[in-house]
Amino acid sequence: MFRLTLLAAFALQVTLGDATKVLPIRNIFTFPINTFVENIAVRSNSHLIVASPSVPTLFTIDPSAPSPDASVAHTFPEGTGPWGITEITSDKFVVVTGSMFSLVYLFYDEVLLLHKYPN
């Protein structure tokens, strides 16, 4: 059983000598609650392809838009959501889906089933 309290570990980072770095970060798009966003690729037209194993859908986002929004590019007929995405030839992407058991999180000592997929 491996438990790591990360707040305590933050203090260690500094003493370990790993350099810290500050760069500008801005939000592009926030998905609805309970969407575990996991994968991303980018098209040759600079639009992002984003996927979550929470939903069987590929989204596209134009990050240069004034208020970037996620559009549904495709919804797969089966499975629970894309994992990997990679471009194989120009603008053609390989995508892997699978029917997840579940994404399970334990909240305190209670089992929280964030998404339970019976299939």
Next chain:
Amino acid sequence: MKFCCYISIQTDGGEIVWDFANTRALLGSLTVWTVNFGTSPPTVKNITRIANSTIFNGIAAVPGSTKLILAADSDIGAVWRVNINSGAYSIAFSDPLFANTATGILGINGIRIKGGYLYFTNSAQGIFGRVPIDGEGSKIGAAEVIANVPSGVVYDDFAIDDGGNTWIASHPNEVVEVTPNGNQRIITNTTLLLNPTNSVFGRGNLKERKTLYVTNGGWFVGNDLVNGSVVAIST
């Protein structure tokens, strides 16, 4: 607790334990597709189902090939090869540096291919490394470790910039930049980096190519996972 393999993370809402053991697909459900964005709507083709793996985590096309991809099996510590023309698939190679551990279920996780090397993270072992491969995606030399994960951080997927620096999305609030010689710089942001899961550099003009887009898995507030999102880092 009955689960053997998890990591606990302190959040605003308390202690969250991510159970990697259950982050698996049902055996026989993994499916490989091609999605052609050159048409509107995209043209989608079912290539094959994978009968004998429960997780293809990171995937990467073999450069110079129009048909071969490699896929990281975080469970058995192997790299699979899939031919999207024929649908044939098999394990390309394995390595002890891809394996999971007694305390960490997800072994090899993210993969990218650049300059004749397959670069990989292993979340369980806490390493970033590489292995030389040929044009068919076969291993042609020994795997090596480039960096060990900083304390308190878990490596996930990553992107490599034009200078050969690797930017690893890392839990709980980090992006870790690794230089080719293994030096690390840590970007921490507890409001905009919320369990980063993956990253990619933009394409197009110079500004886009210097922009790192990072996916956030999200953060628990109460029982809800909030702020699953995409953020942009100007590098």
